[in-house]
Amino acid sequence: MHWTKGIISGSLALALATALPVARAQSAASQAASSEQNWWRNAVIYEVYPRSFQDSNGDGIGDLNGITDRLDYLKELGVDAIWLTPIYPSPQVDFGYDISDYENIDPQYGTLADFNRLTAEADKRHIRIIMDMVMNHTSDKHPWFIQSRSSKDNPYRDWYMWHDGKGETATSPGAPPNNWESAFGGSAWQWDPTTRQYYYHKFYIQQPDLNWNNPKVHEAFRNIINFWLQRGVGGFRFDAITTLFEDPQMRDEDPVLDKNGKPVMLFGKVELKDDRTDNLPQVHDVMQEMRATADKFDSDKFPGARVFIGETYLPNIGELAKQYGAPDKPEFQLPMDTQIGFINKLDVATFRSRINDAETKLNGNTPLLVFDNHDNPRLDARYGDGVHNTDIERVISTILFASRGASLSYYGDEIGMKTTPPTRKEDVKDPVGITGWPRFKGRDGERTPMQWDAAANAGFTSPTATPWLPVPPTYTTVNVKAEQSEQDSLLTWYKALIQLKKTNPAFAHGENVMLDTDNTKVLSWMRQTAGAPTVVVSVNFTADPQSVNLTVPGSGSGVKTLLKTPGAQDPASLNAIQLGPFGVYIGEVQ
Ligand code: GLC
Ligand code: CA
Numbered sequence: 001m002h003w004t005k006g007i008i009s010g011s012l013a014l015a016l017a018t019a020l021p022v023a024r025a026q027s028a029a030s031q032a033a034s035s036e037q038n039w040w041r042n043a044v045i046y047e048v049y050p051r052s053f054q055d056s057n058g059d060g061i062g063d064l065n066g067i068t069d070r071l072d073y074l075k076e077l078g079v080d081a082i083w084l085t086p087i088y089p090s091p092q093v094d095f096g097y098d099i100s101d102y103e104n105i106d107p108q109y110g111t112l113a114d115f116n117r118l119t120a121e122a123d124k125r126h127i128r129i130i131m132d133m134v135m136n137h138t139s140d141k142h143p144w145f146i147q148s149r150s151s152k153d154n155p156y157r158d159w160y161m162w163h164d165g166k167g168e169t170a171t172s173p174g175a176p177p178n179n180w181e182s183a184f185g186g187s188a189w190q191w192d193p194t195t196r197q198y199y200y201h202k203f204y205i206q207q208p209d210l211n212w213n214n215p216k217v218h219e220a221f222r223n224i225i226n227f228w229l230q231r232g233v234g235g236f237r238f239d240a241i242t243t244l245f246e247d248p249q250m251r252d253e254d255p256v257l258d259k260n261g262k263p264v265m266l267f268g269k270v271e272l273k274d275d276r277t278d279n280l281p282q283v284h285d286v287m288q289e290m291r292a293t294a295d296k297f298d299s300d301k302f303p304g305a306r307v308f309i310g311e312t313y314l315p316n317i318g319e320l321a322k323q324y325g326a327p328d329k330p331e332f333q334l335p336m337d338t339q340i341g342f343i344n345k346l347d348v349a350t351f352r353s354r355i356n357d358a359e360t361k362l363n364g365n366t367p368l369l370v371f372d373n374h375d376n377p378r379l380d381a382r383y384g385d386g387v388h389n390t391d392i393e394r395v396i397s398t399i400l401f402a403s404r405g406a407s408l409s410y411y412g413d414e415i416g417m418k419t420t421p422p423t424r425k426e427d428v429k430d431p432v433g434i435t436g437w438p439r440f441k442g443r444d445g446e447r448t449p450m451q452w453d454a455a456a457n458a459g460f461t462s463p464t465a466t467p468w469l470p471v472p473p474t475y476t477t478v479n480v481k482a483e484q485s486e487q488d489s490l491l492t493w494y495k496a497l498i499q500l501k502k503t504n505p506a507f508a509h510g511e512n513v514m515l516d517t518d519n520t521k522v523l524s525w526m527r528q529t530a531g532a533p534t535v536v537v538s539v540n541f542t543a544d545p546q547s548v549n550l551t552v553p554g555s556g557s558g559v560k561t562l563l564k565t566p567g568a569q570d571p572a573s574l575n576a577i578q579l580g581p582f583g584v585y586i587g588e589v590q
Contacts, residue, residue, distance in 0.1 A: 040235075040307040040333055041366050042508050043080040043406045044498055045130070049374050050087055050109055051095060051468060052449045053411060055461035061468050062449070062460070064110035068118045071125055073480065077414060078498035081128040083237045083309065085374055087115075091141050093206040093431065095447075096132075097239065098139035102224045112231075119232045128234025130309065135221055135286075136240045137207040144220075145208050152195050159217055160208050161200035161246070165191065173198070179252045180277055184432045188277070202243045202277065204431060212244045212286060222293045229297045235307030236294075238332070242312060244283050247276035267439065279319065287323075287331035295330070309368065309408075310335035313342075317357040324365040334368035334406050341371040344382050346395070346541040348523045352514050355403055355525070359512045367405035371396055372413065378446050381419035388543060390416055391582035394493055394565060395539050398584045401497040402537050404512040404527070412450055414494040415483050420472035421445030429469060448472050453481040488566035496563050500586070504562070505532035515550050522548050522579065526589075534589040535562065540579040550574045558590030 054066030064087065074082065086096035087109045096106070105115050119129050138145055147156035165174030176189035176198055182205075189198040190205050200209045210217050225236065253272040255263035264271045287308070294306045312335040314320050320339065325331030340354045358367040372378050379396050380389045393416050400407045421441040422428045433442015449467045451474070452459030458475035461467050472478075483491035501507045510527035515536065524538040534555060540546045551557075557573040563586040564570070571577040577585050 036302045037305045039080060039128075039305065040406055042501065043307075044078055044401070044501065045081045045083055045309070045334075045368075045406060045408045046074060046077070046079040047083045047085070047373055047408060047410045049085050049411060049447055052447050052460070054450065054452070055465065055467070058462040058465045059108075060461050060465045061108050063108065064105065064114040064118050068114075068121050071118075071121055071127065074127060075125040077495060078502060079127055081130050081234050081307070082122070083130040083408075084132060086132045086134060086239075091139055091206065093139070094204055095430070097134055098137075098141075098204065098207050099134055100139040100141040100143075103227050115231065123232065128307075129232075130235045130237055130307065131228050131233050132239055133221075133225070133236040134239040135210065135212075136243045137201065137203060137209045140206045140208055148208075149192055149194055149199070152197070158214050159211055161211050162195070162197045163189070163200070163250070165189075165198055168196065178250050179272065180246070181253070181272055185435055200246065202240070209243075209246075212282070213248075218286070218289060221290065225290060225293050226297060229294060229306060233306070235309065237309040237311065238287075238290075239311050241287070241310050242279045242283060242314070243277065244286060245280035247280070251276055253277065279314065284322065284325065284331060288325055288329045291325070291330050291332075304330070304333070307334055308332045312336055313338050317354075317361045321362050321365070324363065334366060336370045336408065337367045337405075338370070340367075340369055340399070340403075342376075346383060346392070348520050348541050351399065351523050351541075352517065355399070355512065356514055359404065367403070368408055369400050369403055369405055370408040371400060372410045372446065373408075374410070374447055375443055376446065377419040378410070378417060379413060380416070381445075385543065388582045389418075390490055391565065391580075393490055394584050395541065395582050397490075397494060397497060398537060398539055398586070399523075401494075401501045402507065402527070402586065403525075404510065407501070409494075410446075412448075414491050415451060415480055416478055416490045417448070417451060418472060418474055418478070419445045420448050420470075420474075427470075444469055451475040451479040453479050493563075500562060504535060504588075505529055506535040506588075510535070515552070516548055519548065522546050524548060524550055526550075526552055536574065536585075536587055536589060538577050538579060538585045540581065540583045543581045545581065545583075546579045548577045548579065550577065552589050555589045559587040560590055562586045562588055 048067060051062045053062045054070050055062050056065035056069060086099060087105055088099045089101040089104050089106045090096045090098050105112055122129055144156050144159050147154050148160045163177040165176060168174035173191040176187045180188040182188045183202055184204055188200055188202060190201055191198050201207050202209055253276050256271040256273055258264050291308055295303050310323055310332040312323050317339055320335060320337060323332050323335035337358055343350050379393050383392050383396055422444050425437045428434050428442050428444060430442030430444050433444060448469050449458060449460035449471050454476050456463035457467055458471045458479060483489035506527040506529050510529035513526050515524040515526055521542045522538055522540050527535045534552055536550055538548050557575050559571060559574050561570045565580060565583040568580055568583055569578055579585060
């Protein structure tokens with residue numbers, strides 16, 4: 001769980017065109033089926049944080065009807081699917097990641113009828129809805145846990161991870177069973193006086209971990225997946241998926257050691273590894289089981305069309321490659337690639353090698369590029385230099401959309417929303433920002449309301465309402481309405497990139513080959529597919545102007561501009577592409 005680290009701790013139709021009308025109809029249908037099946041391979045997936053996207057009823061909290069109202073905007077942007085962070089009934093301790101009923105909608109966000117309307121309206125626009133699937137833990141208010149904690153012989157007891165303390169006496173609970181820590185700080189064990197045992201929670205105390213050694217837990221989630229498939233969802237994003245299993249022997253986590261073999265200290269305490277509680281091999285069996293469940297659901301129509309996205313923070317490309325499973329035992333189609341998006345430094349060599357890895361070391365599977373989300377500071381805070389932030393956001397978005405694979409984009413990035421953390425402890429909403437204050441201010445800064453226009457409350461909620469998190473002051477200029485009418489805006493840039501990704505054959509299907517590979521200032525690559533012109537992309541990672549000389553094997557040096565940073569010149573040839581500070585150039589080789 002990296003984001004927490006350092007916190008607290010077709011053509012067949014033509015051939016058949018002369019055949020019987022019936023055969024023609026069938027061929028058209030099967031073509032549609034195969035494109036449906038693989039829709040996710042070149043998809044633009046947009047993460048919506050429902051609480052912060054659009055409020056429709058003036059209570060200051062975003063909701064499903066609000067999202068439905070904004071579907072035309074998403075369509076125009078070019079989005080294929082939206083991933084909704086959890087909208088199920090929840091006490092909202094972790095803003096929905098603590099679920100108390102997996103088969104309903106939290107009244108704050110709407111009703112199942114609103115959900116049906118959202119999916120129906122999205123479907124009209126060919127946008128899929130992806131649900132967040134939290135299988136590691138439930139809310140402590142989920143009926144399963146209420147039962148489980150009530151007595152040691154309750155049938156739900158074994159649905160969670162209960163253990164005796166060490167050295168318990170009549171008056172004291174004793175010490176926790178071992179040294180395992182919560183990703184949110186402190187021991188991962190919580191003493192429960194009713195039955196005098198500890199339960200394990202990888203995240204908040206209010207998020208007890210489910211016991212995945214219990215077959216009933218498997219069955220419950222197969223049913224939940226089927227429930228949402230029946231409601232027409234396009235897939236699932238599996239939350240915290242690497243944390244499902246823990247070491248059966250309950251061994252302590254070892255300390256992280258520095259190069260001299262000494263324990264690494266972080267904020268006054270020994271930093272622990274997470275080998276015993278993260279990325280255990282049994283997770284793969286669960287994912288094969290869940291994927292088989294989804295594939296079976298509509299195997300007659302579109303096998304594999306329901307996408308599985310994974311929240312897969314992993315240490316290296318080899319571990320990421322495993323997440324796809326094997327052809328006969330598929331797991332995720334799109335486990336997120338955090339190797340690229342979380343480099344957190346504009347270093348050309350590192351980007352080049354990591355993008356190459358995604359091209360060559362994932363066994364031909366589709367990479368899912370992602371740079372930020374509701375758990376991490378936005379692009380400005382992680383890649384910006386404070387002077388050229390918008391240009392740097394062009395750089396990052398070019399890597400996101402012009403590389404091969406699917407692209408996952410976080411709401412508001414397309415307009416350049418900035419990370420805006422709370423300035424006073426009493427304003428913090430994310431519990432981890434309260435316990436972590438002032439060192440870690442929590443995740444509110446990247447969850448602020450979507451900035452739609454320059455009206456009070458930025459069009460997110462009624463001008464007189466109080467939004468659940470304050471609207472950042474930037475909204476007067478950084479907003480959808482202003483940027484829709486500006487030719488040089490970031491929003492216009494996003495639309496152009498997405499349009500290229502969808503319509504240019506090299507971008508849609510081409511392989512990704514690095515160019516000018518000794519250059520330490522400019523990252524250049526080409527996209528190539530048979531029967532279509534090659535496209536080159538050059539991205540300046542520095543604040544100084546740069547000139548690049550590209551050679552495309554087997555091609556001349558003519559080039560036609562497809563997209564470039566506003567104000568830049570068209571190059572005379574591939575040999576002299578001039579880039580301004582953090583400038584971007586995309587051209588078709590002639
Ligand atoms: C994932 C979610 C994060 C949540 C955690 C616990 O990392 O993205 O927001 O707090 O899981 O469910
Ligand atoms: Ca609302």
